[in-house]
Each structure stands twice: as structure tokens, then as C-alpha cells.
Amino acid sequence: MLKIQNLSKSYRTENVETTALNNIDIEINKGEFIAIMGPSGCGKSTLLNTIGMLDSPTSGHYWFNDEDVANYSEAKLANIRKHNIGFIFQSFNLIDELTVRENIELALLYHNIPSAERKERVEKVMQQVGISHRANHMPSQLSGGQQQRVAVARAVVGDQSMILADEPTGNLDTQHGHEVMEMLQELNANGKTIVMVTHSPAHAEFATRTITLLDGQVVEPALKAVS
């Protein structure tokens, strides 16, 4: 599905250069469920954003479906992203002024899909994640768990093959966190490639493989129990 080689990312702010990713090599196959772990500030989000093409690497190669996208323009990246990747964030990132239904529909809005089909697909995913009864509520009227379910629904409604989740359970209690993980596992079982950042070893257990980062570098998964 994707292959990363020698990839580095550094940020320059007022003469200070932070190397967030340092010569990383990663390969992810179709249908994998990857958990990315590591201490705060080690570059997990940066890696995920790079994979998600929200950010471009400073150097190195990034093959996505056999295309080297490392030097693509923003518009080109946006187009690939739009058709292949769905996102779930720690802080849900729902639009406050839109209802649950509208928030989910948003993911289809920029895809040239006729309105009737959009409605149909939105209803289906709402059912899937069990949020149909709240379809007309505003995000602020939902609990954190419910909001994250809406976010999951939004990430899958576009039917992209890969889902990137940055600490999807970070703002949730144990029970709701568990629910979200089960949802992700089910999506993976249905064929979606999932890359997830998490601080919770328990949640990492849901993944098929764990990548550990330390100071912007991949630590060999010596401790990982191979499933």
C-alpha cells in the first residue's frame, strides 16, 4: 500500500530546527492495522500527517500505491488524499455549526456525488456506528464517545481504503475508548488499512503490528509479540 524510505521531516522556527522524523523506513501493506506508539513529542503525529499527505517531508521518498508522492504539489496531494484516505482525530474535529448528519455528509460534499446518494450513504454509516438517533443533533449536544463515533462515520463514509487515526481514544474514557477500538477492528476486518497513533498499550493490542518511535526514529519491534 505504501512505502516510506529515508524520510525526514524537520521544522524550522526562529533559528531552532526540530527534527521530528529522522531517516525513517516503513512499509505498510494493504489490510494491515498498524499502531504507532512512543513518548510524547517523538514524531507520531508528524508521521501520520505525512502519511496522510497533510504535510510534505523535508527529504526522502514516499510511495503511495507505487507513486512517489514526496514532491507532489499540494493540489495533487489533496486529490490523492481525497480518494484514498479518511481521518479520525483525537479532538474529534467536528464542525460546531453543523448537525451530525451534515458533519458526516461533509466528507462526500467535495466528491461530486449526487445528493440522493450522499443521503443514502450517510444514513447507512450512521446506522453502522449507531448514531442514527442523534442525526439532527449538534456536536455540542453529544458526549465525547458519541462525537468520536460521528468522526469514525465521517472517516468511512467516503469509502477510502485507508483510515488514519491520531489518538482516536485520547479524549475518551475506557469504555468509550474500547467501543471505538472495536469499531476500528471491524473496519479492518472488512478490508480497510488502518494506521493509528495511540498511547495505550491495551489499544495497541487491537492492531496487527506496532511501530514504535523514539526521537523521530523507528525502534526495532524487539519487544513486540508477533501475532
Next chain:
Amino acid sequence: MLIYNYLLSGWRNINHNKLFSSINILGLAIGLAAVTLITLFVRSELSYDTFWKNADTLHRSHIVFKIPGRDPFKAVSAPGPLIHALKKDYPQVTQASRVASISPAIIVGAETFIQPVSLVDKDFLTMFDLTSLSGDLSNALNDPHSLILTKELAVKYFGQEDPIGKTLSLDYDYFKRDYKITAVIENSVSNTQLPIKALALIDENDWTDRTSLFAQWFSVNAQLYFQTKKPSDLDHINATFDDFSNRNFPKLPIGGADAKPSDFITLSAMNIKDLHLHAVGSGEMTERGNATRVFIFSAIALLILIIAIINFMNLSTARASQRSKEVSLRKVMGASRSNLIFQFLGESVLVTFIALAISIGLVEIALPFYNEVLNKELVINYASTDMLQITGLALIVGILGGLYPAFVLSNFRPATVLKANKSAESSASVKLRAILVVMQFAVSIGLFISTAVVYSQMQYADKMNPGFNKDNMLLVHRIGLDVVSEKLDMLVKEIGKDPQVTAITWSNETPGNTNQNNTMIRLPGMSKDDALLMGQRGVGYDFFATYEIKVLAGRTYQKERNDTPLATAQIREGANRKSSIVINSSAARRLGFNSASDALGQSIFTSRGNPNENLEAELEIIGVVDDVHFESLRATIRPEIYNLNATWGHTLSARFNGNPDTLKANVEAIWGNAIANIPFSYSFLRQDVADMYKTEQGQAKMFAAFSGLAIFIACLGLYGLANFTATRRTKEIGIRKVMGASVFDIVKLLLWQFSKPVIIANIIAWPIAYWAMSDWLQLFVYRIDNSYILLLSAIAGIGALIIAWVTVTTNSVSVAKANPIKALRYE
């Protein structure tokens, strides 16, 4: 100390958000400056003639002649004999004085000046409290040889010497007299309809051969002021003026045996304080104001103020939502609601005062230009209550603009704000802001449409074919004075020799310089009672050719054809000779001829001499010319006849080509050689015609300037708001981009958000502007079509949309382009 704390925090907040603060302060400063300028103007307009000690009991009489089939003729002057009848019939009238403004040649030693002198009756000095600088005013006008001068003229004529007792002579052209200076008075103020520079006594014996000035009931050449015992006497006089007219006016030669003077004549009187804005009619000594204009500009000032306050409120409430966290934390730390209200009010008052300081600077910069356009001498008097008023205004604006945001801000509930990660703004405040933006744009669009209509009408007047060629025509004035008219022949010949001059003529009147001179015309067989009143003008040979006025049928006056005028004296002597006449096409129609050529060869009779003489001249129509606009487009073209003045006129007109300045210099040299003592006076016809629309033009300029300001302030506000919205929506925009929205999608979204209020504003502004401006256009008999208003409205609407789009786009593109993770990172 707390105040200091608020001020400090206010200052930090201003400093913290520079873009926001500058937009807020600039908008407010411009708004305050505009309001101050308009207030100065309005106050000056309202102050006219309020300063006279007797202002409450001083009045002026006005007259309207209603001639069947013609626009009524309205004058602010009065028949000469009216003063005597008024004093005789009304015991309430204690004093009265005519004021005739006459321009004699003033001869001081070897020098000659032309200067309007006010001829008045003796009561004048006790009615009006003039300020004497030297000389005793109570004895200053005891005889017809006394002259009072203003300081300005005294210095001009006599330099630093004491003018009291000095002599000079006034040449009225008709007679000449020596005067002794008896008093010097303070220069006339600018806010009066009585701008007196020199005063002399009326002696009716001087004018026995020119009875039209002071002795005729149907001539109005002098104004008439009178004083009553108490202010309310004015109402009584106005109520009984018709009976008064019927008792005193001679019978008119129109309307048949049963007609009363009051059927055709309406007298009225108006208090002196109302003259500047409310008087109607010709014969004013100085330009009048216009109540509608004062009202419109007051309204514009109010609208600009409202726009500025709206801006202020909008930007502050918008900002407020960004400060919700600060407020919530302060509340958690124990700040009470009133503490917060004071803090925010303090901030807004501080902002207002910074704006005030800037606005005073702006006013001082703008005043010279402003005064030039308005032809006024307005100043801010810092020592007077002006400053207090301006400061008070600023305080009100600051409090009004700050009140709502203060309440919104202080009302935030810490729990909601700190818990949910959402903007704490209530939907009510978002809605209010939307309504205010709509209002702002409605006002701006309305002002723009109005300005455009006024401007288009001005253009129309300028471009409209007046029936003559107004370009390349030099006018030489004062050729009617005896000393000049003796040499008219020679002047015409000499000036005609100049290679630049292609045609030359003379006339009593020129476009933009006209009188209401009327005569009774009847066809043979028509009774005198049915006679028609028509305008008459005196023209020289070649007048129509020189002015390039189209001749529809027949011919015009030619020296070669031995056309000569018929003098009244000849008719008096019984030699009822037939003469020839040229009329305009309206006159031909009014006389019942089907076409111009039908009128040729027909005879008409015109009355001559004094009305009671019953003299008539028979005139054969030799030519019919096209209707021409001698007067402004406000007036309908009247039926008129053109009498030949073979040897006399007021103005000489020379059609020329080439450089106007060289010609003027050459003509001036010819004048200087031929005529001693009388200063050369000239003008260009194009300017004279343009001057007829000076008021409208000044109004149009002021209108344009202030509506431009209003629109600018509204755009500033829109810019700030768009900026705020884009910032506030960064998270949303980030999410949309992650979901696949392109930069264009995002810009489109924001554009639509801001297009809605503009479109609604258009829907509100159009009908109101249409109604108001079609009403205004009614003032002009010749005017642009009402459909123009719609066209201009469409332009205004599209313009407003484009401005809104440009404003919003400059803001949103950068936000739309930003990397979405930045927006989503720090949540």
C-alpha cells in the same frame, strides 16, 4: 486606580490586535470627522440672521405673480409702493425699509470701482443693529448725501486715513451724486441674507424717470423688510394680506372686469431667521440655503454615525467571542459582571477617544477643501462649546458601541466556554451582527444610488443641448452704462476686427443672466382682457446667428434690412408705426399657429409704456426661432418674443475660436483704450451656464464625498468582519480541507456567506432610493428618465457585491490556502 487598571488593560488589548484595532479606530475616526463636518455646515445654515437683536420681529415680504398659462413668478423682493401701504394699513408695523441693491460706479479721486450699494429707507438703522466702528449711526443717514461704508470698503477706498467726512461720488448711470462718509461699520458676517457693504438713503425724487425701481406696483426691484410690535403679528399680516392686496394694488390688465388683484398676486411675509432656508423666489442679494439639503445632510451625518457605531459594535462583539476564554478565566478568578462591563466599556471609550483625536486632525485637513466646495468659512472653535459637543458625541458613540459587546462578553458562562471547545457566541449575537451588516450595506448602497442619480442629472444638464452653442463665447458686461453705450458701435467694430472673433452681438440678457420681463400680447381681434402674457428679451443684430440658435422659419434682425426698433415715445406721439418681431416656437404655439411658417407675416399687438397708458405697438412676425434654455433646467421654457435693441444692451457677446485668454486680453485692451473709469468685466458663457447649477454641483460633490466615506467605513467593517470570520472558521476550514475541499471551494463558501447580506441590503435599498430620487428629479422640468435610477441601482448593487467579494477574498484566500493541520493541531 481601578480606572487606571482598566485603561491599561484596554491599551494592551488595542495593541494586541493591531489589525482589528486600526480598523475599528479608523472607521470611527472617519465617521466622527464626517459628522463633525456636516454638523458645522448644518449649524451654520441654521444660524443665518439669528443674531439681529430684533430678529424675532423683523420680517420680509415676498410676492408671487400667478399668470394664467405660465409658471408662477416668485420674488423675494416687493413692489416699491408696498412700504407706504404697509405702514398705513397695519398699525402692527412699527418700522419698515426697502433694500435695493444697485451697482453704481464709485468714483474716489481718480479711481473707479463697481460695487453694489444698498439703498435703504431711514428706519433701516433702527431696525438692524449694525456695529459702528466710527461715526454716529443714529445720525448717519439723515440726508441723501450720506454714505455708510463697511471697514473693508473704507480701507479699500481711503487706506489708513480716517474716512469720516471724506467724499466720493456715485455714478448711477442715470444720475451722479457726491456723498460724504458719515460712518464706518463692521464688515458683514457671512451668515446673513443681508450682506451689506455700503448704505445710502433712498430718495424717490431721484428716480422719477425710472419708476420701476420704487414707484410701480407691478415691478419688484427692491426687498422690503419691516418690523412688527410682537412676533405673532406676522401671522395676522399673512392672514389678511389678500384683502390688503385688493385694497392697494391697481387692477391688473388681465382676467376681465371681475378679476381681483388677489387672483393673480399673493403677498406673504417671512421672519428674517427663516429666510435663508425657507424663502422662495428670485431677487436675493446672496445665495440662499436649502432646507431639504440641510435635512439630507443631517440625515447623511446620522447614517454615517450609525454605520460607524455598527462597525464598532460588530467588530467588538466579534472580538468578544475570541476573548471568551479570558473572560471566563477572569470570572473564575472572582471578577463580577459589573467589573467586566466597566472594563469593556472603558476599552471602548478609550478606543473612541483615540478615534476622536484622529478625527479632529482629519477635520482640520478637510476644512479648507470643504469650505471651498460650500463657499463658506467654517471653523472649529476650540475655545467654545464645540469641543464639549464633539467630546460628548464621542462619549455617546463609545458607550453605545461598547455597551452591547460589554454585556455579551460579561454574560459568558465560564462552564460552557471552558468545557466545550466552541465559540461562546450566542446565535442571537451572530444574528444581530448579520442584521447590522445588512443595514450598513443598505445605507451605503442607497447613498451610492442617490449620488449617482444627482451626478447623472448634472451630466445631463451639462451635455443637454440648450438650443444655443455655449462654447467659445466671451461675454463683456456693463455695456449698458451710458458712458459705454455711447461707444457701443465702436466697441463692436473694434472687437469684431480681432481675427479670433467670428461673430459678435449684444443683448439685454444672456443665458444664466436673465430677468423676468413680461409683456401682454394679443392677436388682432382678441380683446385686451384675453391678452396673453409672454416673456420678452432685447437682442441686438446678429444675436441668433452669434448664439447659433436655429431659425425655424423666416429671418432674424438684420441691419441691412433696415430693421429698427419701435420706441415707446413714437407710439405715444401717435405714430403707430408697424414694426417687426422675432418670437420663439413656444410663443408661436401659444398664439395658436400650427407651424412656425404659419406665424410668418402675422401681426401681434404688445402693450407698451406704463400699464395705465394703454399704449400698444403692432408687430409683424418676421421669424420664429427654436426654444432655447436661457434659464436652468428647473424652469420650463416660456413663450417669448425678442425685441430688437439696435443700439443698446447690457452684455456684448463675441463668438471666437482659438485661445480664450489671448482674446480676453485683446478685448480688455480695446476696452481700456475706449473707456476710461469703468473697469472691464467679462465672463465665458460656458461658465455662466455651469453656474446655474452651482448649488446642485456643490451638493453633488458633498453628497459624493460623504457617501464615499460611508461606503468606505462599511467596507472597513466588512474587511474586519471577514477577517474575523475567516480566523474564527480556521478550524472548520481545516476540517473541510481534510475532507477534500479545494481552496476555491473554501473561498466560495466564505463569499456566499458575505454575499447574502449584500443582496438583502440591495433589496432594501433599491425601492427607498428609487422613491427618494424620482422625487428629487421632479425638481427639474428637463431631467433624466426614472429608468436611469434602476440602471444606477443595478450598478450600485453589483458594485457593492464586487467590493464585498474583493474584501472577503483578500482575507480568505490566505486562510483557505493554509495547511489544515495547523488549524487542527492546537485545539
